[in-house]
Amino acid sequence: MKRREYTIYKANEFGDIYIISDGEAIVHVELFADGWEKMNNPYELVKSDALLLQEAVKQLDEYFHRKRTVFQLPVKWEGTPFQQKVWQALCDIPYGETASYSDIAQKIGHPKAVRAVGQANRANELAIIVPCHRVIGKNNALTGYAGNRTDVKEKLLQLEQHYRSG
Template identity: 70%
Template sequence: MKLEYSIYKSDLLGCIYVISDGEAIVSVELFEEDWQQLRQQYEMIKSNSPLLENAVQQLDEYFHGKRKAFHLPLKWKGTEFQEQVWQALCEIPYGTTVSYSDIAEKIGRPKAVRAVGQANRANELAIFVPCHRVVGKNGSLTGYAGNRTNVKERLLQLERRYRTI
């Protein structure tokens, strides 16, 4: 399968790789090692397609506090449960956080808190599907892309800074 990609260079996070199947955004890679793994799995073509240009422009607006919601065709692939979680993530307002148990409640599975955490971890559309807005019940920054909570913290700080603008 051939995929197209473009790179957004963020002062906050470095290179962000945005990947498209030509119809929708299918992945966002924030970490170089994850990007390299993906490149080994698929044939990747660097592209300036209108879709990828739009995605990069929206990321730029987001990182400069000018965009609080994304309007892009997204294509996620997961179980029905994961897709319910990801849809719920898209409904979390900019600059706010909810807990994993809040998401479990919202999708009607109040005991599935750990499964919500695993669905969050499986989200391939970071930032566009804002899994960084989910925190522990006590407000702690738990589990972001494994143990990369520093990235979660940076994204939340960015959103809090621009929340009222």
């Protein structure tokens, strides 16, 4: 069983955000308690105050207090080459802006792979840091965030829009 270190950031209206590290990079940011419960398998999770986790908490706090628009943390993601292209494209969406699933498919050179982009977006394990919440439907609908949790997506986008317009 792989050992992972974690800490918890308490984000007022968003609740507990679980940040997981492999000791070298952030490997998972979990926004939802049911997702956190699933993390106990396949990992041995150990609560930690490691410097990397402290820095992640600091940067999330700055983000939620509208003082940070870009994260500067080492991250590792595990996925197919296609997923990795999608996740890199998510990182290129500027703070306070959105892109459609179709836009991402075009950007990575797979214009017909809109559904696959949606699935890769859903498989993103680095929520907020890799900003999957910035991807919306072509008709500007808030679709597909962690299944049916578009309320969280909406709150994150409102947070960023407020900063941008404020």
